[in-house]
Structures are given as C-alpha cells and as structure tokens.
Amino acid sequence: DYNMMFFPEEILKSDRYAPLIAFPRSANGTVELYIDDELLNRTTARPVFHFEDNPFSKLPLGKHTFKAIYYGDNYYHPFNKTFNFTVVNVKISIPQTLNIGHDDCISVEASKNTEGNVKVYIDGKLIDNSKTEDGEYILSLENYISYLNNEVKVIYTSKEFSRTKTQPVKMTYDFDVWASNFRYGENNIVDIILPDTLNNNLLK
Numbered sequence: 001d002y003n004m005m006f007f008p009e010e011i012l013k014s015d016r017y018a019p020l021i022a023f024p025r026s027a028n029g030t031v032e033l034y035i036d037d038e039l040l041n042r043t044t045a046r047p048v049f050h051f052e053d054n055p056f057s058k059l060p061l062g063k064h065t066f067k068a069i070y071y072g073d074n075y076y077h078p079f080n081k082t083f084n085f086t087v088v089n090v091k092i093s094i095p096q097t098l099n100i101g102h103d104d105c106i107s108v109e110a111s112k113n114t115e116g117n118v119k120v121y122i123d124g125k126l127i128d129n130s131k132t133e134d135g136e137y138i139l140s141l142e143n144y145i146s147y148l149n150n151e152v153k154v155i156y157t158s159k160e161f162s163r164t165k166t167q168p169v170k171m172t173y174d175f176d177v178w179a180s181n182f183r184y185g186e187n188n189i190v191d192i193i194l195p196d197t198l199n200n201n202l203l204k
Helices: none
Strands: 010-012 030-035 038-044 062-070 079-088 090-093 097-100 105-110 117-122 125-131 136-140 150-157 162-173 176-178 191-193
Touching: 010 090, 090 150, 090 162, 105 150, 117 136, 125 136
Parallel strands: 010 079, 097 162
Antiparallel strands: 030 038, 030 062, 062 079, 090 105, 105 136, 117 125, 117 150, 150 162, 176 191
C-alpha cells in the first residue's frame, strides 16, 4: 500500500512544511503532485519522496489543496488523494480527546516568532492568561478538564494579528484490570489500575 504521512489541517505561513510520501520499493510508475490544481512535480515513484524546493512556505494566507496522483504500474493500482489545508498566521492546536495520563496539550505557534498573549477558557471560565515565548505557547489540559465533555476556547492576540479557536474536548482514560489467582465461587479480588492523575477515583 501507499503511505501518505499525516497532512495537517493548518500550516503556518512561511513555515517550511514538507509532506512525506512513501511508496513500495518496487513501485515504478509516474507520480504527480499538485497544489491548488497546479502541477508542481512529475516524477517516478521512489520509496520516500520529499520536496527539494519547498513550495508550501511561499503560499498566501487562506485555504489550499494538496493532491498526489500515482498512475500505477504493472503491479500497483492507481491511487490519488487530496488534502484540504489552510495557511494561517497563528496555528492553534486543541486536542479533540484528552486521554488522562497522556499529557495532551493546547499549543499555539505564531509565524515569524511574533510575541503575543494567549487566553484559555474552559466552559467560559478563564484558566490561563500568559504571554508566548519565542512565538510559542503550550498548556497541558490534564488538570483542567472535568470528567464530562468540555468546550475549550483559545484566544491569541498580538500587535500584528489575532485569532480565536473554539473546540469541544472529550475526556477518556486507559486502565488495567487484574484478577490474580481467580477461583470460581470464592471471594476474589479484582485490581483496577488507573492513571495517577485520577487520584484512585474510579469513574462511572
């Protein structure tokens, strides 16, 4: 199979982002790569392909598409895939699911290391108000998200530009169940091992 590595929904303006495309070693058909339906490169498939001249760093702000087409060969079938993405001045990432114990974070990154201020709200309540450092900001949600679904809003402001992003966040967690030396008909003990941050509280 072909493997198109993860392609982000947002790319920071002037960032030298480079998608990585992997093909089977024996694939030898023609590959075409497009941005906004404009042909960038036509070449022969190879195990790993990357751009030598990065075209993503030159794109203007706004919505764009990236498309890869493989025309197939005597063994591998044709393949094509299109990704939609947006070039932004400020990239805000909010996890859709918070897995307790995995330290899932909010992150903010501004182009050209622009310094600004970030406010984070959960269900309308301000939980953090901080300045970026070197144009970046990271906040772990581990201690803030409750055991119900929450709405997270992030507001970035600077002299150059601003942005607000709101997203619902679900909470989940991993746990292990151990039943050592289980014997039918006896009073057995079942151990449930929870993430440390749950403080040994079993959630219903």
